[in-house]
Structure formats: structure tokens, C-alpha cells
Amino acid sequence: MKRYSKTAVILSLLCMGLGQLYNRQFMKGIVFLAIHMVGLYYSILYVPGAVRGLLTLGDHAARMELVGKIYQHLAGDHSIYLMIEGLIILALAVIYLGIYLLNIKDAHDAGRIRESGKSIHTFRQDMYALLDRKFAYLLLALPAAGILIFTVMPIIFMILLAFTNYSAPDHIPPAKLVDWTGFQSFIDLLQLKTWSKTFYGVLIWTIIWAVLSTITTYFSGILIALLIQRKGIRFKTMWRTILILPYAIPQIISLLVMRNLFNGQFGPINQYLSYFGLGKLPWLSDPVWAKATVIAVNMWIGMPLTMVLMMGVLSTIPKEFYEAAEVDGATGLQRFRFITLPMILFSTAPILIIQFAGNFNNFNVIYLMTNGNPVQPDYQYAGSTDLLVTWLYKLTLESSKFSTASAIGIIIFLIIASLSIGSYRRSRSFREEDMFQ
Template sequence: MDRHQHRDRATILSILCMGLGQLYNRQYIKGLLLVLFEAFSVIYFIGNLGYAVWGIVTLGETPRTGANMNGDWDHSIFIMIQSLITLLFVAIFILVYVMNVRDARKIGLERENGKKPNNFKQSVRYVLDYKFAVAFLSIPAVGILFFTVMPIIFMILLAFTNYSAPKHIPPAMLVDWVGFGTFKNLVALKTWSHTFYGVLTWTIIWAILSTVTTYFGGLLVALLINQRGIRFKGLWRTILILPYAIPQLISLLVMRNMFNGQFGPINQYLGYFGLGGLPWLTDPFWAKVTVIVVNMWVGIPVSMLLILGVLTTIPKDLYEAAEVDGATGYQKFRIVTLPMILFTTAPTLITQFAGNINNFNAIFLLTGGDPVKGDYQYAGATDLLVTWLYKLTLNQNKYNMASAIGIIIFIIIASFSIYNYRRTKSFKEEDMIQ
């Protein structure tokens, strides 16, 4: 018998039909399951694969009209979703098919070396003992594929269509592919580009200011609480964490009422002292100042807790050595405390910046993106890209433009986070404190 006979036969049979190689290798239950999986897949593909390819290319051909109200008509968005589901199932089928060939070839090689193939019970036991993590993670992986990856792909595809009100909303109207037309309009068409660049500029300014103020504000509070002469430290921690413990929906809506220009208590108190009230939420400049100040109120406790935890891990020997060398309190902070805090919290600081770019709650609950700017397209003076996206989607049905903005947000956050994280000392010197 040829030395490679089992391996080659098992490989060829598994290529011809999923599971035949396993049946040849005398793994009957595994082989039968794979045969049934391929049979189900083939039946599914016969009924859906052609429709999926046609649908993803054309996005439908027949809109719903009065003449075919109860007949055959196409809904472009439903077709796109169904096509994506089918194509993702094709990807899963190809993966299982490749694994089936590799498994059959591997077992055939073991047979050539005189090893008896595992039966189904032994195979299950092997998976539970040695491949449990992979087997267990495969179930949520499939869920992530269909409930996370597919919506992302769907959003990306929408950006290359004309899916928007009032002319291209199914089923009365069909949706068509327009290539990069949406992105071109967003960055070049004056009515859209003016809004986009304005909102983008404010988003970056907001992300920088809100991150810096909350981080260094939390650093200051943590250092003050950690001083030796401070009594009742637990009480101070409890009081200062309350703004974070209260749900943002409540605290931000309360703040919105407090900063109300006409009836808010803040302007009333200013009036008692002979000071005129300020247009906290109605003037573009003061509205931006207000959201930054309120965000400090909500965000400083988070940074405080994080930095308090870091302060407890700094070896006291470093401070004692600095005192022996005659270092002042400021020098000990600059040479010992600050580098250790930044080393530990740099990844979190980057995460906070990325999170502030998408800080929907702070803007939407406090100002709703207002005050309105007349030269903006469906956006206000305090709108971030994410709140503008929300308005375009939920209020204006400009789904293609909102999808393009979503892609741009992802590119900005991913690029910034990856670039800066790889430059931090905590990434380059991750073994330093081990």
C-alpha cells in the first residue's frame, strides 16, 4: 500500500463532499454531521445564493406602487440585509469546509502512522480537555459575526448608497449605489461641508478639553485627598464620587434646568448679587463652556478613583530616596508621582479621549446640540459628530450621510487610539513593572 494512500484518499473525498473523508477514516458520526451540514447548506444556497448576489448588486428593481400594492415589489434595505446574511453564511461554510479538509488529512496521516482514529466520544472528550476555549468561544463568535460585524458592514454599505429622504426611502422608492458620492458631498458640497468641518472642529476641541479637564481635575482632587494632613479621607471620597454614582440621565437633566437662562436658579442667584444672568444654553460660546464645566462635574470622580488607586501602588521608597536627595514636594511630584501615574493611566487616558469624541449623553441630555445655527445642516452649535449622526438618522432620515459620518468617526478614533497607544511607555515597556 502506498505510504500516503490514507492521507490522499481522505483529502480528496473531503474535497468532493464534506464529511466523506471522515467517513473514510471511520469517524462515522462526525462524518455524518458534516454531510448533513453540507446538504443543508447546498439546499439553502440553491434557494438564496443567487437572490443574494442579485440583491447586493441591484438592491431591487421593482418599487411598490398602487398597481402592485399586494403583489411583488422589492424593498432595497431588506434585500441588502438578507443578502448580507447569506454571504456571511457562505463565509462560515467556506471556513467549515477548509477545516473539514484539514481534519480529514490530519486523521489520514495519523492512520498511516498506525494510530487509531478517535471515535465521536473520544473526539468530544479531546475538545473538552484541550480545545474547550476555542469550542466555547465559537458560539459567541457566530453571534458577534451576525449581530456586530454584520451591522458594521451594513452601515458601511449604506454610505455608498442614496438611502435618504425624501426621494429614496423604500418601499415606495428604491435605493441605488452611488459610490463615493455621499463622501464627496460631505466634504466638498458647501451646504454639507460647512456643517461637517464646523462640527468636526468642535468635536476635536471638545474631546481635548473634556479629557484634559477631567483627567487633571481628578489628579488634583486625588492628590489633595491623599495628603497626610487630610482627615476623614473616606468621607471625602464618598462625597466626591456621588456625581458619578448618580445616573447621568438624572444629573444632566438637573443641570440643564439649573442653567436655564430664564428660570434657572444659577441666573437667579447671580441676580440677587446684582449680576446679570448669562445665556448659558442659548449662546453658542456659553453653551460650549457650560457643557465642558458640567462634564468636569461628571468626569472628575472617575479620574479621581483611577488615580487614587495608582497612588497606593507607588513604592514609598521612591519618596524616601527623593527626600534624602533634598527634593521639594513639587520635585517629588514631578519626578516620582506624575511619571508613575502617566505610565499606568496612559491607555485609560487615550480611551477617555476616544470616548469623549462619542460622548453622546453629555451633549444630547444637556443641550440637545443646541443652540441652532442657521448655516448648519440639521446641526447645532454644540453638536458632536455622533449627535449630528443621531439627528440625521432619527429626525431627518439621511441614512447614507449618517453612515458616512459614522465611518469617519471610526477612522478618527481608531487611528488616534492605535497610534498613541503604541507610542506610550506602558506599551513599549510593558514588562517594566513585572
């Protein structure tokens, strides 16, 4: 028996489309061959330069040079443009390689059909099959391309920046070239005293903030939901409406209003305290008070969403559980501890983890309430209430310390990913996911 598949694979390896032409799929073979020619042309023309630019990040910076009696500006290499161009070329190369492998598989499958004595599909039949059985893959191709361009590529770009010295004032192209420095940005963050003190201080506060913010919003939501659902409470709809209002108001408006309310000099809260002879409190000007204030404000903003979620969960708990507990003589606290709380935690553990991750990167509350202040003299470009994410923002947009900011972004991702995945895998909702099935 003839080995059409083996011959087709060999030909497809030599040149894209030859396997299809061998299998008498002429239209498909021409399409693959055209892709191969275009890819080969651009590989010869652009890939070497793009790869070299990505590796070196440029050889000559822009400069003024005396030509005759006149100084002329000579354009140099732009390290960041070279990095972006290299990434784009490498991404296209990966896509081209994927098409090449698809071409080999297609030629092999067609060869196997020939070996079995069946007729090979025509190009029109393949197109109909693509629009019919594989239409979902065709639709998914567009969002996949969007994810590659707008999500994956920027993430890779940020990761690469962390291994360079891209920062002001000494390494901003095109006047100054950027160089690869390996793990120096990470070493500086962890070991260099001027940076490590800021990093560890901000990291510890970020963890404390994330834990306290998650706990306060979560359990305040549970408490309010239990009170509203309690028997004998009248006007339940009115209470739900009033308590959901903080969530219905745009967060930026709420935070700016709260910032004015807690203003140490002119805020209404301190004005009322002074009126009753209690003095003025440094709500946002003292480091300890500022941290307590932003946690309280975050609880006020985040509590309504948790409350609504808990009401839905409480309504799913069978009443028979509580009736059986009452027969056994269980107190209200015992019913909450052994029935309500386990059922709530089981249902909402993934959401609790998401809330923790969101609070870890809660930019709005900190930036709009305190802008990271009050000032911390020992910190580099950070204040007493800055989180890692707000510090990253300041390093990027206010100080142009791009490499350090990228290193912080990678560290944030590693912390959030490890904590989230680890916590979820240890939760009952993961270990007992078939409990209610």
C-alpha cells in the same frame, strides 16, 4: 506506503464527508455529508437571488397599477431587506466554507494517522475529546456567534449603507428603491459646501471638546486626589464620600438637573446672579457660553472616577522616592513633576486614551444638556454644540439621512481607531511595559 491523507483530501474537496467515509469514520462522514447536502440545496435555491439582490438592491419599487377599473397596490422590492438578506446569506456561506475547510483538515489528519499505522478515533471518542480538551472552544462558539450576529453584521450593514443613497425623501423603500452610489456620501461630506461646512465645523468642535474634556477631568481628578492624600488633611473618608457622590448619581438625572440649573431664564444660578446684581448669563443659549458650560459640567461628572483611580495609583508609588527627593532638596513642585506625574501617566495612559475616545463619542452630556443647541443657521441638521455622534443621531432618527449618517459613523471609527492606536503605541506604558515586571 499508502498515501491515505492525499486521497482523503481529494475526496473531501470533491464532496464534504467523502474523506471521512474513506477513512472509515462513517458517523462523522454522514454528518459532514448531510451538512454538504443542506448547504448545496440552499446555495442553489437562495444564493443566486440573494447575491443578485445585494448587487442590484431591487428592480421594481412598490406602485399602484390600474387593473381593469381598479387601482391595485403591487408589492415591489425592498432594497434594505434585499441588502440584509444578502448579508445573511454571505455570512452563512462564510460559515459553510469554514466547515468545508475543517472537513478537509479532519480528513487529512485522519489519513496521516492511518499512514502511521495507528487506529483512528471513533465518533464517540471524538465527541469525548470535544467535550474535554476542546470544551473551551465549544463554549466560545456561542459568544462568537452572538458577536457575528449582533456586532459584526450591523457594522458591515452600516458600512454598506454609506455607499448608497438611502435617505429621505427620494430613496426610502419600498416606494423608492435605493441605489449604490460609491463614495458619493463621503465626497458630499468633504466637498459639497452645504455639507462640508457642517462636517468640518462639527469635527473641529468634536476634537476640541474631546481634548478639553479629557484634560479637565483627568487633571482635576489628580488635583483632588493629591489634596485628599496630603498629610495633615483630616476626615479623608468624608471628603472621598462627598466627592464621589456626583458619580454615584445616575448621569441622566445629574445632567437634567444641571440643565435646569443653567437655564437662562428661570435657572437658580441666574436667579442668584440677578439677586447680587450681576445680571443673567446665556449659559446654554450663546454658542461660546454653551460650549464652556458643557465642558464644566462634564468635568464635574467625570472628575470623581478619575479621583478614585488616582488615589489607587498614588498609593502604589514607593515613599522612598519622595524621601530621596527631599534629601536631595527637591521642592514639592519638582517631586510632583519628576516622580508623581510620570508614575501616574505610566499607569493610566491606556485609561486616558479610553477617556479621550469616550469623550469623542460622549452623547449623553451634549444631548441631555443642550440637544446640540444653540441653533447654527449655516449647519445642516446640527447645532453649535453638536458632536459628530449627536449629529449622526439627528441625521438618522430625526432626518432619515441614513447614508450620510453611515459615512459619518465610518469617519468617527477611523479617527478614534487611528488616534487611540497611535497614542497608545507612543505611550511609555506600551514602550516600557516590562518596567515593573
